[in-house]
Amino acid sequence: MLEACLPLLEEARVEALEWSFDVLYQTAETPAWFHDLLTAFSKEERLIGHGVFFSLFSGRWLPEQDVWLQHLRTCCATFHFDHITEHFGFMTGTDFHQGAPLNIPYTASTLAIGQDRLKRIYEACACPVGLENLAFAYSIDDVQRQGSFLDELLHPINGFIILDLHNLWCQLHNFSIPYEQLIHLYPLDRVREIHISGGSWDDSLLETGRRIRRDTHDDAVPAAVFDLFRQTIPRCPHLKYVVMEQLGNGLTSHKSKQQFYADFVTMASIVDTANQQREAGATHAFLPAEQLYLGQPLEDETLYQQQRELANILESAGSFDAARHLLLTSSLAGTAWHVEQWDAAMIETAVKIAQKWKEGF
């Protein structure tokens, strides 16, 4: 990853740095050279933080979430972050650094828990806080409601959205929705950051000929995502950061590193063109309008048990049929999870995601 980034950094093409600040957990300390890199961007107020493991919608408040917040406080005492972000969803893993984010039912309970957690993140970092849209969805209803749910979630902290355009493209493809129809369902005035990334195709074993697009972040940026980028920029009046995202395991060959470089240059040229239509000046602050009050962390034990049961089913199911049978006879059946309406190929995909990440990164 760093080898791929080095030419871009040396040529001063990188105008800001987004740091996944919680993936360093298992090291004793940040390496000195990396600390210097973060410090350089921090001093220019061009450093932003991106969390991976907080598990925003966990029904139970976990001790690890307290540790995560303390780690965030420490990072914020060391570096100046222009904003902090996390992922939408709950993590499937029982261990805090395992699993993948999956969707949750959009209910009053999950809304209250999400708002409670976002307030705690804001209290820890004292800078704008945002959430990234999730690529994975169980059904078309999930896809169509995610934008408005994000808007409600972010309202108390006046937070913002990272609009991951590859995640959006996954949904456009997987549920055959036109871009113009889906983009209008997102509160684009809340978009402060855009993610540009690649992914991979997965052939469904259930539906011959159907290919599922997944946000595996291990390949080049598709031309379609750059097209979405060009279309979306003018619709986001408070956009500030555009971030190229790719996992290191997709950057092992010389060719893949060259492609990463080329993709960044393409992204930056689109940004340069867009900047000709913008003018320097203050951008939206995305800070709470009034003081936030924190009581005890909100919890929903029923939701937590359903999340654990779902994760266990997905991580251990030997086949799609087994997973579907277990879901329909689980405590999730007949509830707001609406497992009866889940798209068969997406259950198949959820099994693959959960089983891929259950051992952690």
Place this chain on the structure above:
Amino acid sequence: GTLLSAILIGIAV
């Protein structure tokens, strides 16, 4: 506001 081009980093270390 001027847009800024950035990279996400962190996994590699």
